[in-house]
Amino acid sequence: MALVGPSGCGKSTTLALVSGLDRSSSGSVSVRGTPVDGITPGLGFLFQRDALLPWKTVADNVALPLQLRGVKGDEARRRVDEWVGRVGLRGFEASFPYQLSGGMRKRVALAQTLVYDPEILLMDEPFSALDVQTRNLMEAELLELWQGSGKTVIFVTHDLEEAIALADEVIVMTAGPARVKARYEVTLPRPRDIEQVRFDPRFTELYSRMWNDLRDEVLKSYARATTAP
């Protein structure tokens, strides 16, 4: 599922509430039918900003969630090795984040999130800081890693193309206060090819319908931002 909406509408806040990082001031959030109180267990979060620990090597960063969960020894080593390999960073285990490119750091973050096998993945514009080519590569990789895993992914983005290409369901949010403006099923067949899917006529049709909805909201939030005292 993807969440799109104008900037400042509360997409990131939604994820913070679901994860339990933030508390809601009113109303309640439930995950799997249980109200959120503290950090939601079994959940992974991929941030927009770099969240790797700069003082840990690639391998140590990926191992950290296992270490926090008490997974030790050979089992931990095996899983770290597996995930470092799956994101294509074999040979960089001993590198520190500052020695890697932005795309490589994102891959480490992805491995760090997936290594403990969370059922739900929250992604807050994870690829927005990358250049277009790297972003497309990362989207394709994400799809490949996700395929068949049965995980629920909530993907926040301001990029409609990214939302349609990745998601089964896209929710367009209104300019604050955030409400669900529209909900779209994306019926494009899977497995999808990130490069090719954009040329599918159903893709372009969905895109223009969503953009119609989103445009009003973007204009609203833009007008608000420019007329604010």
Add this chain to the structure above:
Amino acid sequence: MREQLRPLNAWVVLGTQLALTVLALALWEWGGRAGWVDRVFFSKPTDIGLQIGDWWRHGYIVEDVVATMSETIAGLIAGSFVGIVLGVLLASNRFLGAVFEPLLVLLNSIPRITLVPLFILWFGFSFSSKLVSAMALVLFVVFFATYAGIKDVDPTLVANVRVMGATRLDIVRHVLVPSALSWIFSSLRSAVGFALIGAVVAEYFGANVGVGYRIVNSEASYNTAGVFAGLVILMVLVVLVDTFIRWLQRRLIVWKPASL
């Protein structure tokens, strides 16, 4: 874009520094011999050298340096330890921070040197009064650096490990302390100087051994060469300890680009 500067030749820099030092010393020596500089008040480099040699032969230097250094290092370790623990506690717990941080700012505003006579009174002429005096200076420097270092942590890093299921202790261990470490190390470098000041000043006020004691003793007998000799010894000590801390910093903080 940053302009690419041509690298300076390290040998030329070192050569110039040496030449300037030699020139300054030569002027001082010559001024003293020619009577341009009052020898009683300013001494001259050769006399200072002779004084150091004299102390060395009497075995004073080893004795004094061992005393002053053990006070300094003990004060540095004790002060840094308390400073780091307080910094971590007050920065990672909002309640403790709100209660105690202003109190520490208040305490820090006391000129610590004026407390030294009190320390002598409480702990006597012994080692402990010097240790406490050095510690009182070091503690605050290290505390404020640790506190600032932890407050400066990128909140995304904390959020990231929280989602992974980190406890408060995990956050302190994996995020807060490593992040503050580079701040702590830069504060340690100035803390060395403060520890030495604390120890030497306490020796000034009351001691029977130590570089500070030797300086005060020389001062009392108008032995200016002795005062300068003591200062030279202190200078060498600080450089040695600082070199050691920089070496330690390079060994421990390997995760940053070398230029930082």
